[in-house]
Each structure stands twice: as structure tokens, then as C-alpha cells.
Amino acid sequence: MPEKPYDHHQIELKWFERWRGADLYRAEENSAKPKFYVLEMLPYPSGTLHIGHIRNYSIGDALARYKWMRGFNVLHPMGWDAFGLPAENAAIANKRPPREWTLENIAAMKKTHRRFAFSYDWDREVSTCEPEYYRWNQWFFLKMLERGLAYRKKALVNWCPKCATVLANEQVVEGCCWRHEDTPVEQRALEQWFLKITAYADQLLEDMKQLEGGWPERVLTMQRNWIGRSEGAEIDFQLQEPGAGGQGPGTPIRVFTTRVDTIYGATCVILAPEHPLVAKLLDDAGQARAKAMVDARAGRDPGDIEKDGFFSGHYAVNPYSGERVPIWIANFVLMGYGTGAIMAVPAHDERDFEFCRKYGITVRPVIRPVDGKLAQEPGMQEAFTDYGIVENSGPWSGLPSEEARRKMAAYAKEHGFGEAAITYRIKDWGISRQRYWGTPIPVIHCPKCGVVPVPEEQLPVVLPDRIEITGTGRSPLENVPEFVNVTCPKCGGAAKRETDTMDTFIDSSWYFYRYTDPHNGKMPFDPAKVAYWFEIDQYIGGVEHAILHLIYSRFFTKMMRDIGLVRNSEPAQRLFTQGMVIAEGAKMSKSKGNVVGADMLAEKFGADTARMFILFAGPPEKEIDWRTEGAEGIYRFLGRVYRFVTRNVGQVSSATGASDRKVLRKLHQALRKITEDFETRWHFNTCIASIMELINVLYAEEGNIGAAAMEEVVEKLALMLAPFAPYLSQEIWEELGKEGSVFRQCWPTYDPELAKEDLAEIVVQVNGKLRSRIYLPFGTPTQELEAGALADEKARTFLEGKHVVKVITVPDKLVNVVVR
RNA sequence: GCGGAGGUGGCGGAAUUGGCAGACGCACUAGCUUGAGGUGCUAGCGGGAGCAAUCUCGUGGGGGUUCAAGUCCCCCUCUCCGCACCA
Numbered sequence: 001m002p003e004k005p006y007d008h009h010q011i012e013l014k015w016f017e018r019w020r021g022a023d024l025y026r027a028e029e030n031s032a033k034p035k036f037y038v039l040e041m042l043p044y045p046s047g048t049l050h051i052g053h054i055r056n057y058s059i060g061d062a063l064a065r066y067k068w069m070r071g072f073n074v075l076h077p078m079g080w081d082a083f084g085l086p087a088e089n090a091a092i093a094n095k096r097p098p099r100e101w102t103l104e105n106i107a108a109m110k111k112t113h114r115r116f117a118f119s120y121d122w123d124r125e126v127s128t129c130e131p132e133y134y135r136w137n138q139w140f141f142l143k144m145l146e147r148g149l150a151y152r153k154k155a156l157v158n159w160c161p162k163c164a165t166v167l168a169n170e171q172v173v174e175g176c177c178w179r180h181e182d183t184p185v186e187q188r189a190l191e192q193w194f195l196k197i198t199a200y201a202d203q204l205l206e207d208m209k210q211l212e213g214g215w216p217e218r219v220l221t222m223q224r225n226w227i228g229r230s231e232g233a234e235i236d237f238q239l240q241e242p243g244a245g246g247q248g249p250g251t252p253i254r255v256f257t258t259r260v261d262t263i264y265g266a267t268c269v270i271l272a273p274e275h276p277l278v279a280k281l282l283d284d285a286g287q288a289r290a291k292a293m294v295d296a297r298a299g300r301d302p303g304d305i306e307k308d309g310f311f312s313g314h315y316a317v318n319p320y321s322g323e324r325v326p327i328w329i330a331n332f333v334l335m336g337y338g339t340g341a342i343m344a345v346p347a348h349d350e351r352d353f354e355f356c357r358k359y360g361i362t363v364r365p366v367i368r369p370v371d372g373k374l375a376q377e378p379g380m381q382e383a384f385t386d387y388g389i390v391e392n393s394g395p396w397s398g399l400p401s402e403e404a405r406r407k408m409a410a411y412a413k414e415h416g417f418g419e420a421a422i423t424y425r426i427k428d429w430g431i432s433r434q435r436y437w438g439t440p441i442p443v444i445h446c447p448k449c450g451v452v453p454v455p456e457e458q459l460p461v462v463l464p465d466r467i468e469i470t471g472t473g474r475s476p477l478e479n480v481p482e483f484v485n486v487t488c489p490k491c492g493g494a495a496k497r498e499t500d501t502m503d504t505f506i507d508s509s510w511y512f513y514r515y516t517d518p519h520n521g522k523m524p525f526d527p528a529k530v531a532y533w534f535e536i537d538q539y540i541g542g543v544e545h546a547i548l549h550l551i552y553s554r555f556f557t558k559m560m561r562d563i564g565l566v567r568n569s570e571p572a573q574r575l576f577t578q579g580m581v582i583a584e585g586a587k588m589s590k591s592k593g594n595v596v597g598a599d600m601l602a603e604k605f606g607a608d609t610a611r612m613f614i615l616f617a618g619p620p621e622k623e624i625d626w627r628t629e630g631a632e633g634i635y636r637f638l639g640r641v642y643r644f645v646t647r648n649v650g651q652v653s654s655a656t657g658a659s660d661r662k663v664l665r666k667l668h669q670a671l672r673k674i675t676e677d678f679e680t681r682w683h684f685n686t687c688i689a690s691i692m693e694l695i696n697v698l699y700a701e702e703g704n705i706g707a708a709a710m711e712e713v714v715e716k717l718a719l720m721l722a723p724f725a726p727y728l729s730q731e732i733w734e735e736l737g738k739e740g741s742v743f744r745q746c747w748p749t750y751d752p753e754l755a756k757e758d759l760a761e762i763v764v765q766v767n768g769k770l771r772s773r774i775y776l777p778f779g780t781p782t783q784e785l786e787a788g789a790l791a792d793e794k795a796r797t798f799l800e801g802k803h804v805v806k807v808i809t810v811p812d813k814l815v816n817v818v819v820r
Numbered sequence: 821g822c823g824g825a826g827g828u829g830g831c832g833g834a835a836u837u838g839g840c841a842g843a844c845g846c847a848c849u850a851g852c853u854u855g856a857g858g859u860g861c862u863a864g865c866g867g868g869a870g871c872a873a874u875c876u877c878g879u880g881g882g883g884g885u886u887c888a889a890g891u892c893c894c895c896c897u898c899u900c901c902g903c904a905c906c907a
Contacts, residue, residue, distance in 0.1 A: 218824055218902075225823075225903055232907080257907060270907095307905075332905040342907050350821090351905055425906060546902080616845070618833065623900090630832065630846045636860095637845085643860090676836085686834065689844035696844090699861090763840050768888045770840055808887050814839050818887050 003647035006639035008606030012727045058611045059578055059620045059682070060540045062723040066678045069722070069747040135460035136514070136524040137506050138442040140556075142453050143563050145443070149196045152451065157430055159188040165434045166192060168503060169427055170226075170548045193441055193500060194428040197555045201227055201424045204554055207569055214574040222546040228425025232258035233409040234339060235418035237269050237316035239281075240324060253277065253316050253327070256338030256423055259348065260412070261404035264393035265366035266343035267356065269316045270309065270328045274335040281314050281327070293331045307332050307355045318343075319417040320408070321394060330355060338423050346383065347375065353383035366392050367401060429552070431503040434475040438501030446488035446495040455489050461497070475499040508549050509556035512536065512571070527565050539572035542580060550575070576682070579623035601628055605635040608725035612638070615684040615724060638728055640695055641721070644702070645714055645732050657706025661758075666697045667713050668755035671748060674720055688724060691717075716748045764789045765816040766798040782809045789815035 144150040158167040160177035167177060172185050197204075205227050208220055236252035253269060271277055273290035282290065289310060297305060309330030316327050325343075332351055333342055346356035347365040356363055367388040368374040374391050375384055387401035396404050412418030432441070440461040442454035454461055464483045477483055477499040488495040510524070516533045517525040541549070557571045602610040613634045617624040670690040677687050698705070698713065705713070715736060722729040722742050733742040759775040762785060772794035776785065786807050789795055795817070802819035809815045 221823065222902060228903095228906065230906070255907085259907080305905075330905095332907095334906070337906045344907085349907065351907075354905090423906080543901085616832090622833095625832080627832080627846095633845050639860095681836070683834095683836090685832090686836095686844080689834075692844055761840085765839085765888075768839090768886095773840080806887065808839095810839060814888090816839080816887055 003643050006642040006728075008608060008635075008638070008727075011731045012606050012608065015727050015730050055578060055581055055614050055620075055624070058614045059684070061611075062615060062684060063538075063540075063678070063682065065723040065726065065743055066747065068743060069719070069745060131460045131462045132521075133507065133514070134439040134462060137439040137502060138454070138459050138461060139456065139524060140506075140510070140559075141439075141442060141502070142456060142459075144195060144559065145453055147563075149199065149559065150193060151196065152191060152193050154189060154191050155194075155430070156187045156189050157192055158185040159190075160185055163435070166190065166430060166432055168430050168505070170429075170505075170551070190432075192430050192432040193502075194430050195555075197429045197552075198424060198426060200555050200558050201229065201426050202422075203558055203569070204426075204551065205229055207554075207558075210570055211573075211575075214572075216543075216575065216577050219543070219546045219550065219575060219577060223551055226426060226547045226551065228423075230258050230423050230425075232256060232421060232423065233260045233405070233412060233418055234421040235260065235263065235319065235343070235412055237318060237325075237343065238417075239327075240315040240317055252417070253341055254339045254418075255341045255343045256421060257343060257345075259345065259401075259405070260408040261390050261393075261396070261399075261401045262345040262348045262366055263318065263320050263343060263408070264390075264396075265345040265347045265364045266318055266323075266325060267346060267362040267364055268326045268328050268344045270330045270333050270342050270344050270355075271312070272333040272335040272340040273329055273331060275329075275333075275340045277341075278312075278329060281312055282329075286310075286312065286329075290329050293329070297331055305331065307351070307358060309355065309359065311359075319412070319415075320396075326361075328359075328361075336427070337425065347377075347380065348383055348385055350383045350385060353380075364392075366390060370400075429503075429555075431506060432500040433503055434499075435501055438504055439506065440477070441498045441500050441502055443498045444486055444488060444495045445498065446491060446493060448493055449488055449490045449495075452488055452490050452495070458489070463501075475501070477501075505549060505552050509552045510560070512539075512553075513560075513566070524565070527567075530566050534566060535568045535570060536572035538574045538576060540576045540578060543577040544580065546577070576621070578620045579618075581624055581626050601631055605631055606727070608638060608728050609635045612688060612724050616688045618685055619681075619683045637692055637695065638725060640699070641717070642728060642732070644695065644698055645717070645735060648702070648705075648710055649714060649735055650737075655703055655705055655707070655710075657704070657709060659701035659704035660706050660709040663697060663701055663705055663713055664709055664754050665757070666694050667716060668750045668752075670694045671716065671720055671750035672752070672755050675747070675750060678723075684724065691721060691724075718742060719745055719748045760812040762789065762812070763814040764792055764795045765814065766795060767818060768816060771795050771798050778812055780812070782811065785809045785811070785815050789817060 141150055158169065158172050159165070160167055160183060162183045163177060166188075167185060171177070177183050177185055205224065208215075208223065211220060234254050234256050236254050239251040239253060253271075255269060257263070273293040278290045279287060293308065296308075307330065309328050309332075312327045312329055314327045315324045317324055328344075332355065333340065342352075344352040344356060344361070345366075346352040346361065346363040348367055353363065355361075363377050363380055365375040365377060365380065365384065367384060367386075368391050369384065369386065369388045372388075390396050390399050390401065390404045393404075396408060399407065406420075409418070409420040413420070440463060442459060442461045444452045444454060446452050464477070464480045484497050484499060486495055486497050487493065513525050513530055513534070516529045520526055553571050557566060558569055560566045561569055601613065605613075609631060613628075613631045614624070616634060617630070670693065673690045674687040677683050694713075694717070714732070715738075718729050718732040718736065719742065721732070726743070730742045756778070760778045760780070762774045762776055763770060764772040764774060772789075772792050774788050774792050776788055780788070786809055789807075789809075790799070790804075799817065799819060804817060805820050806818040807815065808818070
């Protein structure tokens with residue numbers, strides 16, 4: 001057969017057309033050990049965009065193909081997008097989300113959502129922006145409402161002026177919106193819907209033990225910090241004198257502390273400027289001062305703010321010692337954590353120390369280091385924050401900190417002025433959004449009945465078609481009377497529909513469950529089907545979701561378990577976080593304008609090259625810097641493969657077969673490497689390198705390869721290339737005269753014997769330095785290795801006149817002669 | 821400040837269990853092919869010395885363990901990521 005040029009465009013279009021609608025990957029529930037792979041996509045409208053997507057596709061798709069060829073069940077939600085269509089896909093990928101929320105742009109956006117931005121699968125038809133998906137989001141919402149897991153309250157919330165919507169705490173990055181990294185988030189008090197993720201805080205933390213080993217340590221640490229459990233006690237200090245606003249003596253001021261054992265060292269009580277007592281105790285001037293403090297803090301890096309405070313004029317009583325201490329207001333006490341009030345123990349807390357020194361408040365040490373002396377005031381340079389022995393603390397003196405903490409908390413409970421308490425940093429998930437898109441929250445506000453859930457049979461509540469984008473910060477849905485004006489399902493009177501929509505992270509919290517049963521009209525999914533597939537064996541996604549999607553979906557799983565839908569407590573046993581795509585040292589984002597098109601690459605060199613280039617750029621857990629210079633090398637390589645195959649297949653060969661052994665050895669070595677890498681490390685860059693080495697050998701030995709060896713090499717080459725370059729592999733498969741899909745074939749097995757070298761290369765070292773190599777059969781006994789090395793001519797020049805002290809041998813590998 | 825991951829040629833990276841540092845690719849150089857450009861093919865390519873064989877230095881810096889260290893231990897340094905007045 002004459003050599004053919006590698007026309008990637010023609011090959012890829014041809015197979016794309018033939019594959020369209022075919023069923024390459026349908027999961028079959030026929031295996032004893034089902035395997036379930038989900039590839040995570042970045043949700044719209046993340047900054048990393050489509051290059052990140054292609055990376056996802058490339059990594060996950062290569063894995064899925066391999067697993068499939070190994071006979072595993074694979075549920076592959078990316079569907080056809082995963083093939084990286086040469087032109088069409090590139091065109092879709094290029095339609096990035098519009099900046100202006102005009103109707104036209106939204107219509108365009110919805111198109112791209114379906115195929116690309118949201119997890120959508122041609123085969124399984126799970127698209128999170130369809131009414132059918134809204135239905136089940138709303139169904140879950142109603143279930144949570146029933147159980148008190150969804151509630152509405154007025155709260156200070158994060159507000160992004162650019163998005164003109166509320167954001168969850170998880171979506172605030174360094175005080176700015178996760179979508180607009182240069183826009184500080186404002187705090188606004190609004191009526192909002194929340195999901196009670198805090199009810200699961202303990203379980204989310206506890207169940208992480210199951211994930212250890214399967215999830216990256218980094219992600220687990222981030223989640224642990226985010227949940228921020230801390231054990232301590234809540235203690236009531238009593239307000240002493242009658243205060244303004246009729247607060248009488250004895251009014252409790254509850255503080256949270258992790259160190260009750262230090263309470264005899266408490267020299268003042270400090271309230272957050274937003275604390276409710278501030279309004280009651282302070283006069284107008286004082287309240288204004290507190291307000292100014294709150295404003296000064298907004299949008300600033302906490303580390304840059306100097307500690308600042310003032311005396312309230314009031315006093316509180318320490319319930320343990322009976323001591324009267326001043327009440328202060330200070331900017332470093334946060335209303336959002338604990339009780340919004342603290343007892344300051346300057347001797348044993350760095351922040352309190354700094355604050356009290358600034359304002360001349362007493363510093364009184366009450367904890368002595370286990371093997372040291374109690375610090376003396378004056379003269380303390382810094383707070384002693386470790387555990388130690390309690391001193392000067394009445395009946396508690398002499399106890400170790402740990403014991404004192406326990407006993408003192410129990411004492412507080414006994415006497416009714418406090419109790420042991422656990423505080424979490426994580427807050428409930430605010431899900432209200434004032435955007436056009438997203439699932440409408442299915443409730444109705446009735447002037448008579450209050451908040452009334454939409455009856456289940458009326459679901460889904462869908463978005464109206466014609467809307468006007470207001471950008472005013474109120475939901476555009478408010479201006480659509482036919483959407484807003486409804487009758488109350490309870491009393492039949494006039495009522496208003498809720499206009500907030502749900503955070504789109506709701507969608508991604510359970511989409512992968514729907515993949516197991518995408519057409520179910522009665523439930524989100526059949527629990528039996530989910531029980532068959534779940535837990536997910538391997539989930540793949542970006543690190544950037546460590547505390548967004550990955551915590552929400554864990555919460556959803558637990559919630560679904562509690563309403564009897566699933567049996568598993570965790571969604572995925574193993575998590576692989578692939579590295580981000582970086583451009584010029586910065587994370588790609590449209591606001592930075594540094595998004596480079598993968599479409600250019602796909603158009604110029606084809607989808608196979610684009611995918612393989614991304615896989616070759618580095619190991620998948622690492623970030624990759626997006627530079628396309630190396631792409632030509634991959635394209636060249638694929639061309640070499642194709643030309644080699646076309647000019648050698650179907651040829652009447654007169655070759656001697658002198659190189660058969662060499663070629664087959666390289667083949668089986670490459671196969672071994674790829675098989676092992678797919679099973680363990682997923683370092684596809686080295687897999688591809690090994691195929692390149694094989695091709696280099698094939699070129700060098702071309703003409704000396706016998707017909708049988710050639711046949712084996714070329715066939716296996718097509719199979720081992722299939723996870724990386726699907727179109728080319730299929731084309732080669734056809735060139736070989738084989739029937740059907742290359743992906744329906746079994747993954748080729750390697751022969752360890754053929755992969756072995758004939759002779760072991762023994763490195764000969766003298767004093768640890770490489771001096772020579774000798775070649776001996778595998779399994780040569782130690783003495784013979786030694787003898788061989790000492791007899792070697794090159795080695796001997798380094799041994800001459802020296803005294804051999806010691807010889808170290810590693811079988812089949814190395815001899816090190818130590819001389820003096 | 822706390823927690824995590826890192827630092828290997830001009831570049832991306834390889835070295836999986838302490839055993840040949842730099843696989844594979846890019847860029848670069850030379851040769852062949854060609855009317856020319858491109859493509860393709862062949863070869864070279866860490867620094868220093870040498871015509872060469874070869875020698876020598878070399879994995880951020882310093883020390884240690886070992887016959888042997890990119891890999892293990894200690895100290896330092898720099899970079900990236902996450903968290904951060906969380907009581």
C-alpha cells in the first residue's frame with residue numbers, strides 16, 4: 001500500500017459523522033464489579049473555561065476508554081463532547097458567556113449550556129437547565145423545607161455589585177466575587193433562603209475519615225478548615241449595673257471560648273460592634289462609633305486592620321471568680337463566629353494581648369508552663385498560649401489545662417451559667433439568587449397563610465420566556481406579572497410567587513445521580529439504580545471546587561440518604577484533582593483576558609493532536625502552562641504513525657525479520673508501561689513518550705521487520721493509541737481491514753517475557769562512580785557478577801594499584817567496587 | 821501567622837522501591853531531500869577541558885546518613901496554592 005499523507009481533518013470528520021448517534025459507551029449493568037466514572041466539568045461561568053474543559057475531557061476520556069476496553073462498566077457523562085470535535089466543538093467552545101445579560105445573549109448562552117458549559121450528555125439527556133431538572137431541584141427543596149433544612153431569614157449576606165446578586169460564603173474569594181476577582185463583595189441585609197448545611201457539619205467532618213487515602217490530603221484539609229470545628233464552652237458573664245434600654249443587672253452576656261481554663265485571667269469582655277447589646281447598652285455616640293467600626297472593616301483584608309476598640313462604660317461579672325470586668329467594643333471580634341462576644345485573656349491569647357497592651361488593660365497570667373514558672377507581670381513580652389497548669393484560679397488551681405477545661409465546663413452547666421459547646425466556622429448555605437437563570441424557588445407568599453410551598457403536582461415552576469434584564473439588584477422576575485401573581489394553594493386568595501432562583505451549585509450537587517436514571521418522571525432517580533452504581537469509584541475534577549461543589553455534593557448525598565433515596569453517605573470514594581490550566585503565570589480567566597483558544601489548536605492540527613498535546617504537557621495533577629509551541633511535535637508524531645502504517649500494511653514483505661525481536665520487545669515494553677500507568681498513576685505524558693519511543697524504533701528498523709511481527713505491532717499500536725488519539729486509532733483500525741469500533745476491542749495484553757531484554761545491563765561503578773557497563777544473562781549469580789565487573793577492561797584501569805575493600809552487587813543491575 | 825505542595829538543561833518534563841540524572845517532546849545546529857520556502861529523513865544538543873577517546877563539575881543553598889542521594893534526615897532560602905483577627 002502506498003504511503004498516505006496524514007489528513008487529520010478528513011479523518012476526524014469522517015469518523016465523527018459515523019459515530020454520531022452510535023452507542024460506544026453505554027454502560028451495561030452486567031459486570032460483577034461495576035465501575036462508575038464521572039468526569040467533573042467546571043460549572044458555568046467559571047473563569048477557566050473551555051481549555052479546562054478539554055483538559056477534563058482529555059484526562060477523563062482517556063481513562064474511560066481504557067477502562068471500557070478492559071471490560072469495566074463506564075458511565076461517561078461527557079458523551080460526545082469528549083471526542084473533541086474538530087471544528088464544530090471548537091466553534092461551540094469559543095462562544096463564551098456574554099458579559100451583558102441581554103435576551104439575545106442569554107438565548108445564545110442557553111445553547112452553549114446544553115452542550116458544553118453544563119454537564120450535558122447526548123445519550124443520557126441530563127441537562128441542568130431543562131425544566132425537568134428544575135422539577136427535581138424543586139422537589140429536593142420542598143423535601144428540605146418539610147424537614148426544616150430549608151428556611152428563610154433576614155441576614156447579612158454577600159452581595160456582588162457586578163453580578164447584582166447574593167453570593168454564598170463559599171463563593172467569596174479574598175473578599176471578592178469568585179467571578180469578578182477585582183470586585184469587593186458588599187454586605188447587605190436581605191431576606192434570603194438558606195439550606196441548613198450546618199446540621200451536617202459534624203457528619204461532613206466525621207465522614208472524611210472514610211475518604212482518607214482516596215481523596216487528596218489537600219482537599220480534605222481545606223474542607224476541615226472550612227468546617228472549622230472547635231470545641232470549647234459558652235459562658236455567661238452577668239451584666240452588672242442597670243444599662244440603657246432597661247437591661248437589668250444579671251442580664252447574661254454569653255461568650256464562646258476554647259480555653260475556659262484561662263477564665264481567671266479574663267480582664268475584660270469584648271463585644272463585636274454588631275452585637276445586639278451594643279444597641280441596648282450604648283448611647284447614640286457609642287452606637288455611631290460601633291457603626292463606623294463596621295464600615296471601616298468592609299472589604300478590607302483582615303490582616304491590614306489595626307485592632308481598635310473603646311470602653312462601653314459598663315461592667316460584667318465573671319461567674320467563676322465573681323470579679324467585675326469592663327465591657328469593651330472592638331473591631332477584631334466577629335459577630336459571625338461563636339456568640340459575637342469574647343472574654344479577653346491577654347496573658348494567654350495573642351490577639352487579646354495585643355489589644356489589652358494597646359489600651360492598658362490588665363494582663364494577668366494564670367497558666368504556668370508544665371516545666372516552667374508562671375510568667376510575671378509587668379514584663380511579659382508575649383502571650384503564653386500553650387496548655388499548662390492552672391494557677392491563681394481558686395479551686396481549679398493546680399489542674400492541667402485539659403482537665404480544667406472539662407471540669408470547668410461541667411461546673412458551668414451544673415450551676416446554669418454555661419455549658420460545653422462546639423462552634424463551627426461553616427455557615428448555612430445561602431441559595432437565593434437574583435438572576436434570571438437558575439431554578440425558581442418553589443414557594444408562594446400569601447398575605448394570609450405566609451410562606452406556602454408549591455404543591456408537588458404543580459412542579460416544575462419554570463422561568464418565563466420574556467423577561468427584561470433590570471440589573472437593579474432585584475430579581476428581573478419581579479417585573480413579570482404572569483409569573484409573580486398567583487393564587488395561594490392553601491386559601492385560594494391572591495398571592496405572590498417567590499422570585500429568587502436557586503444557586504446553580506444546587507444543580508451540580510446531584511447531577512451525577514441523575515445520570516443513572518435520566519428519564520425518570522416520578523422521582524429524581526430510582527434508588528435501586530443508584531444503589532447499583534454508587535458510590536462513584538473515581539471522581540475527577542478541578543481543585544478549585546474543593547470547598548464549593550465538593551462540599552455541597554457531600555451535603556446533598558447525606559440529605560438524600562436521610563430522606564431514603566440513597567444508601568451511601570459519601571458520593572465518591574476516590575477523588576482526583578487535576579491541575580488547572582495557566583496562561584502566562586495566571587489562572588486563565590476572561591476578566592484577565594488571557595484565555596487562549598484551544599479551538600485554534602484543534603482547527604490547525606485536529607482534535608487528536610489537541611487532546612494528546614494536553615495529555616503530553618505534564619502529569620494530570622499538575623498545573624499546565626498553556627503554550628502551543630509543542631503541539632507541532634505531537635502532530636508530527638501522529639503523521640509519522642499514520643504514514644508508517646499506511647506504507648507497511650498490506651505489503652508483500654520480503655523483510656528478513658532480523659529486527660523482529662527488537663521491535664516486539666519495544667512494543668511489549670510500551671504496552672506494559674501504559675497498562676501499569678493507567679492502573680496506578682495516570683501519568684499519560686510518559687505513556688505517550690513510550691509510544692513515541694516505539695515509533696522511533698519502528699522507523700529505525702523499518703525494512704527488517706517480518707510480516708507477522710509487523711502485523712502484531714501495527715494492530716496493537718492502534719489499540720494502545722486509542723485512549724489518546726481516538727480518531728487516528730479508528731482510522732488505522734480500518735486501514736488494517738478490521739471490523740467495527742476499535743474501542744470495542746479488548747485492551748491488548750503484554751507478554752512480560754517478550755518485554756524483557758536478552759541480557760541484563762550491569763552498571764559497573766568504582767567508588768560509586770559509573771565506569772563501565774557489562775552485559776550478562778538475567779539471574780547471573782552474585783559471584784559471577786563480581787568477577788565479570790573486576791575483569792572488565794575499562795573498570796580495571798580504575799582499579800589498578802588500588803586495594804579492593806568491598807564489592808556491592810545488586811542482582812541484574814549493578815556492581816559497585818569500593819577501593820582505597 | 822497557620823496548613824499544604826514544590827524548586828532537575830534554553831523550555832515542558834522523565835528518573836514509579838536509595839542504584840546509569842536529563843527518557844520523550846519543543847527550541848536550536850548541521851547534513852541529506854528540494855528549483856526555492858515548507859515538509860520529510862539523518863545526526864548533534866547540561867556546564868567546563870579536549871581534535872578525539874575521555875576526564876571533570878552538575879538536580880535552589882549548606883550540612884549529615886550511605887558502598888551509592890534528585891530521592892532519606894537536619895538547617896536555610898525562594899516560589900506557588902489554600903486558610904487567616906475563628907476567641
